[in-house]
Amino acid sequence: MRIAIFTDTFVPDVNGVARTLDRYTKFLKKNNIDYRVFAPKATKESQFSSQVLSFQSMPFLLYPECRIAFPNMLQIKEEIMEFKPDIIHVATPFNLGLCGLHFAKKYHIPLVGSYHTDFDKYLEHYHLQFLTDVLWKYLKWFHRPLEKIFVPSIDTKVRLEEHDFKNIAIWPRGIDGDIFHRDYHTELVRTTYGIEEKYILLYVGRIASEKDIMLLPSIAEHLPEGIKEKVHWLVVGDGPLKEGLKTAAPDNMTLTGFIEGKELARVYAAANLFVFPSASETFGNVVLESLACGTPVIGADAGGVRNIIERGKTGLLCEEKNAMQFAQAVVSLLSNDELRVRMGEQGFRYAQAQSWETIFHRLLDNYEDVLSIDTWKLDILA
Numbered sequence: 001m002r003i004a005i006f007t008d009t010f011v012p013d014v015n016g017v018a019r020t021l022d023r024y025t026k027f028l029k030k031n032n033i034d035y036r037v038f039a040p041k042a043t044k045e046s047q048f049s050s051q052v053l054s055f056q057s058m059p060f061l062l063y064p065e066c067r068i069a070f071p072n073m074l075q076i077k078e079e080i081m082e083f084k085p086d087i088i089h090v091a092t093p094f095n096l097g098l099c100g101l102h103f104a105k106k107y108h109i110p111l112v113g114s115y116h117t118d119f120d121k122y123l124e125h126y127h128l129q130f131l132t133d134v135l136w137k138y139l140k141w142f143h144r145p146l147e148k149i150f151v152p153s154i155d156t157k158v159r160l161e162e163h164d165f166k167n168i169a170i171w172p173r174g175i176d177g178d179i180f181h182r183d184y185h186t187e188l189v190r191t192t193y194g195i196e197e198k199y200i201l202l203y204v205g206r207i208a209s210e211k212d213i214m215l216l217p218s219i220a221e222h223l224p225e226g227i228k229e230k231v232h233w234l235v236v237g238d239g240p241l242k243e244g245l246k247t248a249a250p251d252n253m254t255l256t257g258f259i260e261g262k263e264l265a266r267v268y269a270a271a272n273l274f275v276f277p278s279a280s281e282t283f284g285n286v287v288l289e290s291l292a293c294g295t296p297v298i299g300a301d302a303g304g305v306r307n308i309i310e311r312g313k314t315g316l317l318c319e320e321k322n323a324m325q326f327a328q329a330v331v332s333l334l335s336n337d338e339l340r341v342r343m344g345e346q347g348f349r350y351a352q353a354q355s356w357e358t359i360f361h362r363l364l365d366n367y368e369d370v371l372s373i374d375t376w377k378l379d380i381l382a
Contacts, residue, residue: 001033001364001368001371002034002035002083002086002087003028003034003036003085003086003087003088003367004035004083004089004100004109005021005025005088005089006038006089006091006096006097006100007037007038007039007097008039008091008092008094008096009021009040009091009092010039010040010052010054014260015206016116016283016285017092019285020116020173020285021037023174023356023360024360024363025051025052027356027360029051033364034083035051036051036083036085037051037053038052038053038076038096038099038100039052039053039054039055039096040055040056040057040068040069040096041055041069053075053076053079055070055072056069056070057069057070068094068095069094069095070095071095071099073099076103077103080103080107080109085109086371087110087111087370088100088103088109088111089112089114090111090113090114090146091113091114091116092116093138093139093142093143097113098142100113101145104145110147110370111145111146111147112147112148112149112367112370113143113148114150114151114171115143115151115156115160116282116283117282118159118282118303120132120136122210122280139163140163140165143165144166147167147373148167148168148169148369149166149167149168149169150168150170150363150366151168151170151171151282152170152171152172152173152282152283153170153282153283153303153304153307153308154170155282155303155304155306155307156282156283156304169366171359171363172359173283173359174288174354174355174357174358174360175288175289175292175351175354175356176356177352177355179265180265180268180289180293181352182293182348184262184265184266184269185266186266186269186270188266189266189267189270193234193256195232195234197229197230197231197232198230198231199231199232199272199273200231200232200233200234200270200272200273201232201233201234201275201330202235202267202268202271202273202274202275202290202295203235203237203274203276204237204267204274204286204290205236205237206238206239207235207238207239207240207241207242207245207255208239208240208241209240210278211239211277211278211280212280212300212321213235213245213277213278214241214244215277215321215323215326216233216235216253216277217245217248217249217250218323219277219326219330220233220250221323222323222326223330223331227330227331227334228250230334231252231330231334232252233249233252233253233254234253234267234271235249235253235254235255235256236256236257236258236267237257237258265293268289268290268292268293268295269293269294269295271290271295272295273295273297273333273334274286274290274295274296274297274298275297275298275330276297276298276305277299277318277320277326278305279302279303279305279320279321280303281302281303281304281305283307283308284299284303284304284305287305288308288354289351290347291308291315291347291348291350291351292347292348292354294344294345294348295344296315296316296340296343296344297309297314297315297316297347298315298317298329298333299316299317300317300318300319300321301318301319301320305317310346313347314343314346314350315343315347316329316332
């Protein structure tokens with residue numbers, strides 16, 4: 001099988017889509033499956049292989065981690081003609097995604113795609129709700145020719161079906177158990193950030209409006225005095241609201257900046273609770289990473305997060321944007337060590353069972369289904 005992937009975000013971009021595609025291409029290489037990626041060039045330091053064609057780009061206004069590329073259509077055409085893909089996978093609905101759509105139609109190549117981001121929710125955060133209807137019309141037009149649309153969660157599937165999307169299949173996210181686990185010497189985290197408090201509350205993700213990041217200082221403020229003095233907040237990540245969060249943050253909140261890999265996993269493992277107020281997730285990779293490190297999650301009862309957290313077993317779900325309810329959830333778990341430890345154990349077992357290998361093999365099976373149907377259609381026409 002020869003697979004062509006068109007995406008408007010790829011490594012070294014830091015977001016769930018780019019990281020998922022990076023893992024996917026490594027899986028394809030490991031299994032000797034030929035592929036080509038058509039992606040934006042994010043930085044001068046971007047490292048690309050012979051399997052990846054990159055194009056000059058600029059950040060997308062609503063989501064700078066996604067790029068608007070300036071593709072060379074002649075170059076893409078030549079590569080498509082030479083590579084002769086069996087299937088095209090469009091991972092994003094912007095310039096390069098449109099290129100994938102164009103060449104799939106032009107050369108009658110089976111076409112699939114994935115839906116990763118609820119951009120309509122982003123419009124709300126940037127006060128652009130008046131564009132919602134136009135956005136949904138465009139997304140429906142873009143996805144209509146796809147023979148399968150892969151979504152990361154049941155919540156997203158239901159949401160798209162409500163907008164009359166067809167041919168939807170679940171493509172969840174996995175975990176790298178070699179990195180995200182609980183067997184770390186966590187005292188190093190306390191030493192690194194000068195933490196003397198009994199408990200560590202953690203957030204990992206983009207520091208931006210659509211993540212409801214400014215809810216964290218409010219949650220911290222709603223904690224009772226007896227708990228406030230016992231907790232230290234670690235906020236891992238970067239983004240446009242970093243300075244605003246610094247200004248609003250209490251003294252016991254440390255912004256670490258961007259960290260990754262085993263250093264990040266060590267922070268997850270050192271935390272007592274992962275507090276994630278974002279209500280805009282189609283999946284929530286960081287939630288799964290936290291569970292894999294044995295740390296229960298308090299998340300918003302919205303989006304893909306509620307499909308990962310099993311309420312009362314691996315964490316707690318709160319009404320979105322309700323700082324008081326998040327604070328009450330923090331208090332309830334910090335006040336019950338036995339329950340918190342049990343949640344950590346159950347979350348660890350659940351997350352460690354989510355193997356990338358299994359998930360990617362299922363995706364290939366879905367590709368095969370599409371190719372079989374296309375072959376059947378051609379036989380009928382013949």
